[in-house]
Amino acid sequence: MTVIANDVAKNVLGTIGAILWSTQMVPQIFSGSVFLGAYAVIQNLAVPLLIQPQLFCFFTVLAWAQCLYYDQGKSKRVSIASPIAVYVFAGGIEVGLVLGTRTLSKHAQDKAILCYGLLSAISIIAGLIPQYLEIMRLRAVIGISLIFLAVDMTGAVLSTLALAVSSGSFDILAAVSYCLAFGLELGVLILAAILNPIYYRRKKEEMLANEAVLAGTMPEMSTSTVLVQPPPPVAAV
Numbered sequence: 001m002t003v004i005a006n007d008v009a010k011n012v013l014g015t016i017g018a019i020l021w022s023t024q025m026v027p028q029i030f031s032g033s034v035f036l037g038a039y040a041v042i043q044n045l046a047v048p049l050l051i052q053p054q055l056f057c058f059f060t061v062l063a064w065a066q067c068l069y070y071d072q073g074k075s076k077r078v079s080i081a082s083p084i085a086v087y088v089f090a091g092g093i094e095v096g097l098v099l100g101t102r103t104l105s106k107h108a109q110d111k112a113i114l115c116y117g118l119l120s121a122i123s124i125i126a127g128l129i130p131q132y133l134e135i136m137r138l139r140a141v142i143g144i145s146l147i148f149l150a151v152d153m154t155g156a157v158l159s160t161l162a163l164a165v166s167s168g169s170f171d172i173l174a175a176v177s178y179c180l181a182f183g184l185e186l187g188v189l190i191l192a193a194i195l196n197p198i199y200y201r202r203k204k205e206e207m208l209a210n211e212a213v214l215a216g217t218m219p220e221m222s223t224s225t226v227l228v229q230p231p232p233p234v235a236a237v
Contacts (some may be wrong), residue, residue, distance in 0.1 A: 002128045018050060033057035034090050038097035039116040042109075046162055061086045066169055106149060117173030121180055128235040140199035141192035149185050 037053030061083045069079035101112045131219075135141055156178040163171050 003142060010086075030126070033060065034094050034097075035116045036120040036196075038094050038101070039113065039120055039174065040112055040213045041094075041098050042101055042116070043174070045171065046166060049162060052159070057087070057090055061090075114173070117177070118153070121173065121177045124177055124180050125184065128188075131188060132184075135188070135191055135195070141188060142199075144188060144192075146189060146192055149188060153182050153185050156185075198228060 033053040033056035037050075037057070041051045063080050064086075065083040067074065068074040073232060074082075096113075096118065101109055101116075104112060114188060131144060134143070160175050160178045160182075163175050
């Protein structure tokens with residue numbers, strides 16, 4: 001009964017985590033789905049955790065295709081053909097990684113699996129570095145949906161719990177990937193709580209200062225203006 005309960009718990013938690021992680025990808029770009037997907041398949045993780053990286057890839061490329069069409073003004077043909085090509089390319093790489101790894105010896109498989117897990121974790125860090133650089137530049141968290149960030153963090157926690165209640169051994173590398181995402185995104189939320197009030201207060205002070213300058217120059221302009229009187233009419237002789 002304990003094994004059955006653990007299987008049910010891991011699938012329920014994994015499904016909720018996959019849904020949350022996948023829905024947050026709709027407006028945002030996330031990297032590393034290919035390596036994470038190959039790693040999940042080889043390690044035979046829970047089914048929702050297998051589907052999760054594939055949904056990541058799908059929504060990532062879909063968001064990129066929308067950027068091509070709406071932001072860069074590409075034609076519909078290019079905006080449709082480009083994501084299809086990426087889907088085929090990414091899927092081919094993932095299938096190749098899985099099948100190629102399974103043909104290796106046990107020792108070589110362990111090294112390949114370790115490599116995929118590390119690359120997945122590194123890609124998560126690399127994907128969030130630009131956000132931190134932008135925060136440093138603006139000294140505020142601008143253009144990042146904090147709601148979707150919270151959804152993503154919740155998905156990371158539930159996915160980690162799904163690994164914890166799994167009947168097999170606890171997958172440390174997969175948990176590291178989820179925990180890294182949670183920690184880095186928690187850092188963004190903390191920075192938003194600290195920097196954003198200062199940023200908006202500074203913007204408000206600048207706006208009030210500009211309004212004061214404009215209000216102070218208007219009377220000065222009116223008093224310094226010299227009115228030119230029209231010349232008196234010349235009397236007829």
